Amino acid sequence: MTAFNPYEAPKAPLYVAPTRVELDGDCWREGAVLVVRAECKLPPRCIKCNAPAVEPIKHRGYYWHTPAWYVLILLNLLIYAVVAAMVRKHTRVSAGLCxxxxxxxxxxxxxxxxxxxxxxxxxxxxxxxxxxxxxxxxxxxxxxxxxxxxxxxxILMPSHIGPVYARFKGCGQAFLATLPTYVGGR
Ligand SMILES: [Zn+2]
The missing domain is CATH 1.10.287 (Helix Hairpins)
Structure with missing residues (x-):
């Protein structure tokens, strides 16, 4: 029997805290906000009223940038347009309408x-x-x-587009109620 040595190296692998909670699926709700992974295809229902969506559903591109850049509009509209085109983030989502x-x-x-x-x-x-x-x-x-x-x-209004997840406003409660609640990640 070996004596307990408080100075020996730990045998169990060091616990690594998860930096991002990996979630199943690719669409969730966070209150009134829709959270999706990039290239998400939402369920084929109307995002406004949850009725069956008209097929085929278009895969549409959405752009977003940090709202602070809007200050440039006060300076010069052309400068804003050039900067916005450089800093804006892009994602695509298939969102159905009835x-x-x-x-x-x-x-x-x-x-x-x-x-x-x-x-x-x-x-x-x-x-x-x-x-x-x-x-x-x-x-x-x-x-x-x-x-x-x-x-x-x-259809959808982007409120944040990150490297993995994007957030949108504009969905109806009836549609959001059918989605799982978002619990982590960015
Ligand atoms: Zn509808």
Whole structure:
């Protein structure tokens, strides 16, 4: 029998703390946020209302950068555009929409595209008729339709894109409720 030696080297391998919890699957929820691995194909259901999705589901690219870069817009729009193109992160996700939400997206895209010619027409009419209020109404109409159309058309809004995981807002509760809860990693 050997005496206990507190100074001998440990026989068991040293415990290595996990730096990232590896998870099964590739999509989870974290509150109201969707968490996915890169190249994730979400279940074939509408991410807004959980109804069956229209097939085939498009594999769409999403870009994101740290919001702090938006400060450059105040400096110069062109500088911002160049920097944003360099620092932005990219990922791709297949997110389904049902018939109803796909139609809503197409209407939103149509409104966004129509915003510029409609607004410009009113503004030119205002210039032609020398009516300041008509020019202002045209500018407001253009901005309003553009913002409203984009809001109707957007599918997922990236809130963070990291090297492994990406986070998105824009999913409905009914869809999120079917996903497992995200418990770790980055
Ligand atoms: Zn839907």
């Amino acid at each position: 018939e109803r939400h796909l139609r809503r997206r197409r209407i939103g895209l149509g409104i966004a595209w129509a915003s510029v010619p409609l607004g410009m027409t009113l503004m030119f009419m205002g210039v032609d008729m020398e009516r300041g209020w008509l020019i202002l109404a045209g500018a407001l109409l253009m901005l309003g339709l553009l913002i409203g159309g984009v809001a109707m058309a957007r």
